[in-house]
Amino acid sequence: MSEPLLSIENVAVELPTPRGLLRAVDGVDLKVEAGRTLGVVGESGCGKTMLSRAILQLLPKRAALTGRVMLGGRDLARLPAEALRKLRGPELAVVFQDPMTSLNPVLTIGTQIVETLQVHLGLSSIAATKRGAELLAAVGIPAPEQRLRQYPHQLSGGMRQRVAIAIALSCEPKLLIADEPTTALDVTVQAQILDLLAREQQRRQMAMILITHDLGVVAGRTDEVAVMYAGRVVERAPTRQLFARMRMPYTEALLAAIPKLDTPPHTPLPAIAGRPPDPTRPLPGCSFAPRCRYADDACEAAKPPLADPEKAGGLYACWHPL
Amino acid sequence: MSAPLLSVENLTVEYAVGGRSLFAVSDVSLHVDRGETLGLVGESGCGKSTLGRAVLQLRKPTGGKVLFDGTELTTLDAAAMRRMRKRLQLIFQDPIASLNPRRRIGDIIAEPLIIVGVTDKAKRDAKVREVMTAVGLDPDVAMDRLPHEFSGGQCQRICIARALILEPELVICDEPVSALDVSIRAQILNLLEEMKRRYGLTLLFIAHDLAVVKAVSDRIAVMYLGKLCEVGPTETVFARPAHPYTALLLEAIPVPDPTVRPMANIPIGEPPSPLAPPSGCRFRTRCPRADAQCAAQVPELRDTGGGRFAACHHPLTNA
Numbered sequence: 001m002s003e004p005l006l007s008i009e010n011v012a013v014e015l016p017t018p019r020g021l022l023r024a025v026d027g028v029d030l031k032v033e034a035g036r037t038l039g040v041v042g043e044s045g046c047g048k049t050m051l052s053r054a055i056l057q058l059l060p061k062r063a064a065l066t067g068r069v070m071l072g073g074r075d076l077a078r079l080p081a082e083a084l085r086k087l088r089g090p091e092l093a094v095v096f097q098d099p100m101t102s103l104n105p106v107l108t109i110g111t112q113i114v115e116t117l118q119v120h121l122g123l124s125s126i127a128a129t130k131r132g133a134e135l136l137a138a139v140g141i142p143a144p145e146q147r148l149r150q151y152p153h154q155l156s157g158g159m160r161q162r163v164a165i166a167i168a169l170s171c172e173p174k175l176l177i178a179d180e181p182t183t184a185l186d187v188t189v190q191a192q193i194l195d196l197l198a199r200e201q202q203r204r205q206m207a208m209i210l211i212t213h214d215l216g217v218v219a220g221r222t223d224e225v226a227v228m229y230a231g232r233v234v235e236r237a238p239t240r241q242l243f244a245r246m247r248m249p250y251t252e253a254l255l256a257a258i259p260k261l262d263t264p265p266h267t268p269l270p271a272i273a274g275r276p277p278d279p280t281r282p283l284p285g286c287s288f289a290p291r292c293r294y295a296d297d298a299c300e301a302a303k304p305p306l307a308d309p310e311k312a313g314g315l316y317a318c319w320h321p322l
Numbered sequence: 323m324s325a326p327l328l329s330v331e332n333l334t335v336e337y338a339v340g341g342r343s344l345f346a347v348s349d350v351s352l353h354v355d356r357g358e359t360l361g362l363v364g365e366s367g368c369g370k371s372t373l374g375r376a377v378l379q380l381r382k383p384t385g386g387k388v389l390f391d392g393t394e395l396t397t398l399d400a401a402a403m404r405r406m407r408k409r410l411q412l413i414f415q416d417p418i419a420s421l422n423p424r425r426r427i428g429d430i431i432a433e434p435l436i437i438v439g440v441t442d443k444a445k446r447d448a449k450v451r452e453v454m455t456a457v458g459l460d461p462d463v464a465m466d467r468l469p470h471e472f473s474g475g476q477c478q479r480i481c482i483a484r485a486l487i488l489e490p491e492l493v494i495c496d497e498p499v500s501a502l503d504v505s506i507r508a509q510i511l512n513l514l515e516e517m518k519r520r521y522g523l524t525l526l527f528i529a530h531d532l533a534v535v536k537a538v539s540d541r542i543a544v545m546y547l548g549k550l551c552e553v554g555p556t557e558t559v560f561a562r563p564a565h566p567y568t569a570l571l572l573e574a575i576p577v578p579d580p581t582v583r584p585m586a587n588i589p590i591g592e593p594p595s596p597l598a599p600p601s602g603c604r605f606r607t608r609c610p611r612a613d614a615q616c617a618a619q620v621p622e623l624r625d626t627g628g629g630r631f632a633a634c635h636h637p638l639t640n641a
Contacts, residue, residue, distance in 0.1 A: 043503040043504065043505060043506075044474075044503050156592055157366070158592050159592070186365040186366050186530060186592075187365070187530060187531065187532070187571060187574045187575055188365060188570060188571065188574045188592075189365075189592060190574065190576070191573075191574040191576070194576070213503060213504060214504070214576065214578075215504075215578040216575070216576030216577055216578040217576045219576065219577060219578045219579055219580045219582075220576065220577070220579075220580060220582065220583060239580045240580045240581070243578070243579060243580050243581075253505070254504060254505060255578055257504050257505045257507070257508040258504055258508075258533070258578055259508075259511070259531075259533040259534050259536065259537040260533065261532070261533050261536060261560060261572070261575065261577075263536075263537070264557065265536055265537065265538065265539055265540065265556045265557070266515060266537075266538065266540075267537070268512050268515065269508035269511055269512055269537060270508065271505065271506075271508035271509040271511075271512055272505035272508070272509075273509075275473055275475065275505075275506065
């Protein structure tokens with residue numbers, strides 16, 4: 001088995017808040033190999049975005065990161081700023097949720113792509129412009145030469161996200177992190193963008209982390225899924241295995257809460273009662289216990305470890321697996 | 323059969339954009355029966371929110387009629403419309419932004435009562451407590467708090483309580499769960515269904531997510547670039563869409579099952595600019611079935627049987 005491209009080891013992120021220390025990410029271990037896609041699923045506040053920021057080394061200044069973020073043998077958490085800057089682009093790139101805020105509104109699309117190509121690949125202005133147009137064409141933008149002269153506000157949300165993807169892919173990154181890349185988009189555009197990401201990931205043999213709150217998005221487009229709750233990974237398994245047999249009650253409840261197309265109208269949805277725990281007041285036991293219908297005293301007493309006791313190839317953190 | 327509670331006839335809403343006109347809603351006719359939930363779906367910019375606002379006269383229609391329980395709303399004067407408003411309420415997408423951050427929850431929910439002139443404070447308080455309890459908020463805990471102390475889902479409960487306190491007949495829900503997490507979304511959808519039963523509401527439910535719309539709607543109306551593509555009973559439209567656009571929307575939904583391959587080739591493309599809509603059928607530029615007739619002639623909404631109507635020259639089913 002090959003060495004994973006990215007290996008996150010016991011990563012924790014703590015943020016000081018007026019209510020006390022907030023443990024946004026709590027001891028996460030993950031691995032992604034080249035050419036594979038990992039889905040990270042969870043609700044708002046579960047720590048999935050903080051985890052991606054920890055990998056990218058884009059955490060807020062006051063945040064404290066512990067653990068190791070190994071990318072191609074180097075620990076990103078201990079790399080000097082200059083070395084890190086050189087890695088961003090050719091090794092590590094990101095596509096954020098909102099393409100309106102991730103693109104600079106006062107620069108043309110062309111300037112933003114050309115700048116990236118000049119800085120990271122040392123291309124001349126003419127070569128970079130030509131390459132920029134090719135990149136826009138590759139992500140399905142019609143009339144790319146004209147688009148280079150336009151500003152972000154002149155493009156639709158879907159087109160802006162394509163531009164953001166073109167910029168992220170411009171330096172042929174080994175790892176692409178897509179943080180809710182389609183949440184702000186319409187369903188037909190979402191399907192197009194997910195197809196585009198999958199196609200480029202295959203073509204370039206990139207590793208990709210697809211972060212989303214939607215189990216539907218990860219189902220068809222990832223090799224492995226990690227489900228996060230309250231800062232921890234609570235279940236992790238190859239995608240097909242996970243959907244065939246969910247072990248952690250939270251994963252099952254999350255899937256059940258999605259309205260299904262084959263359910264008749266007016267069928268009550270199996271909602272998850274309550275809401276996630278206060279991250280500044282960690283619970284001694286399982287964080288999902290207060291909302292879990294299988295919870296008992298054992299769940300409230302001690303945190304279940306993320307393990308694979310049956311050696312079935314999937315990890316889960318639960319005292320009473322399904 | 324009784325007359326529908328809401329009936330929209332040939333409604334047109336026009337915006338002036340840089341000297342040109344943008345038809346956000348063009349010539350739309352639909353009705354909502356008493357006690358029914360009509361789901362209105364479509365992509366961003368298709369005019370579904372504008373239609374909702376035009377019904378409430380928050381955006382004056384440039385043409386057509388809005389009949390609410392037999393009264394023409396477009397010709398009502400401001401005072402008469404204000405009296406009418408207590409029978410029609412609106413719930414917005416962003417629950418946090420639609421609450422005044424400096425006011426206590428109890429006051430926010432009571433405000434509609436003050437507006438309609440309920441001067442008795444004890445009476446107001448009793449009513450506030452009743453609706454808060456109905457939407458699953460504990461009045462003793464929540465009354466004196468401020469919106470920032472609540473999560474998005476709780477804020478949406480507050481908005482629902484505020485919309486229900488005047489016991490309206492029609493509630494327009496404009497993307498009420500789009501900003502919420504999956505688990506909270508299910509809670510709010512269940513709550514809306516429960517409130518509909520309890521208060522005998524009629525709902526116009528606007529959303530872009532077909533699965534969400536299906537969960538609550540009796541009938542569905544699909545909109546594209548300001549026009550209706552298809553209207554019909556929810557089960558029929560989902561099982562056998564007649565309009566190729568409805569079929570595209572259905573196929574684009576990610577299915578939470580890895581054994582179902584995502585549709586390989588969603589036709590590339592996005593809705594054209596509403597400033598320059600295509601001639602004939604507005605969907606033809608993205609439609610796999612489009613031909614010369616589609617470019618030449620605007621398809622009318624035609625009865626395809628079973629209470630379903632489709633505006634297509636080449637419908638997928640002729641049931």
